[in-house]
Amino acid sequence: MTKPKHVPVEVALQQDETSQFSQTIQLCQELVPGWTSLSADSVEVTKVSGGITNQLLKLSPSDSQEPVLVRIFGENTDIVIDRKTEAILSLQVYKAGFGSEILGTFSNGRVESWIHMRPLKPEEMCEGGNAACIARRLASFHAADIQDISKEPQVFQRILTWLEEAEAMKYQDADKQKAKEAKDFAAMRSEVLEMQRICERLQCPVVFSHNDLLSGNVMIPLEGTQELRALQQGQADASTMQFIDFEYGSYNYRGFDFGNHWCEYAGFDGDYSRYPDSKQQATFVRAYLQQQGNKSPDEEEVQQLVREGNIFALVSHQFWGVWCLIQARYSAIDFDYMEYCSVRWSEYHKRKYGFLSG
Secondary structure (H helix, E strand, C coil): CCCCEEECCCCCCCCCHHHHHHHHHHHHHHHCCCCCCCCHHHEEEEEECCCCCCEEEEEEECCCCCCEEEEECCCCHHHCCCHHHHHHHHHHHHHCCCCCCEEEEECCEEEEECCCCEECCHHHCCCCCHHHHHHHHHHHHHCCCCCCCCCCCCHHHHHHHHHHHHHHCCCCCHHHHHHHHCCCHHHHHHHHHHHHHHHHHHCCCEEEECCCCCHHHEEECCCCCHHHHHHHCCCCCHHHCEECCCCCCEEEEHHHHHHHHHHHHHCCCCCHHHCCCHHHHHHHHHHHHHHCCCCCCCHHHHHHHHHHHHHHHHHHHHHHHHHHHHHHHHCCCCCCHHHHHHHHHHHHHHHHHHHHHC
C-alpha cells in the first residue's frame, strides 16, 4: 500500500487566522496532486465545525479542482491518540470502503479528499431510515480485517492510563485545577476496574471498532438528492452512508460501538432523554444482524445484543469522562471539557444499576 507524501512542517494552532490559512494553502500546493500551479488567491479557506479533538479546514479552489479537508491535530492529542496506529489503519479503512482518501501528511496533521456529503445531527440519528442504515454500515465496518495493529481490546487499559495521567496533571487554569482536585480518582478507578471484570465475563466478540461513532462522524447524502430520499424512506443501500474519523479506531469489544453510538444520541449538550428506548435498540440490532447474514434473528439474540450495548454504554461514559480530563488540560478548542466530564460520569451513575440488572 503506497504511503501518501509527507512534508515535515508543523501548522501552529495558536497563530493568527490569516497566517494559518496561508500556510495550509502552501502545504496543499506541495501535497495535493494538481495544486502546484494554483494561485493562493484562488483558494477559499473555511473552518469546518463539529469536532472537539482537531481543527478542520476546507480548502476550495475556484477552478475545477476538488476541495480538500485539512485536519490539524489538537495540541498534545498524541496523549490520547496513537497517531502511528491511526496512520496505519486510515489507509486500510479507506481501502475497505470507509472514510476519505489520505492525500498527504504533515507533522501535525494531514490532507484528505473532500466527501460531498453532510454530517448527521444528533437528533437525526434515529430518524427515518438513518438508524437501520447506520447499523448495517456498522456491521460491514466490523467485518474489516485491519492488519499491523493490535487485535486485543485495549479500551480499559486506555481509560486506566488516561486516569493515571490526569491524576498527575497540573492545570494552568486555577478553576480547572480546583475542579480536578474535587474529583475522586480512587472511586473512578474502582468503577473502571469493576466494569472491566463485568465486560470480560460477557465474552463479547472482538471486532475492528470505530469507537467514536457520534453524529458528526456519520455522513449522509446532501439535501435534495435521490440518495437522501431513499435513505429517509429506508430504501437505501448501506453504502449510501459514510463513516469518517478513525483516530480512536482499534480492535474492541463489539458492544462498545453499540453503546457508545447510542450515548451519542445525546450530543455534546448531554440530552440523554434522547437515548434510544428498547424498541429503537432492537430495530438497530436486527438491522445489524441482518447485514451479517442472519435474515431472521430470534428475539433472544436481539435482546442479548441490546443488553451488551447498554453495558458498554457505561464504559463509554467512563472512556469519554476520563478523556475530558486530558483534553481540559491541553486543548485549544473552545469547549467546557470539565463540565462534559461531570455530565458523562453523572449519566454513568444514573444508568449503572438499570443497565447491569437489565
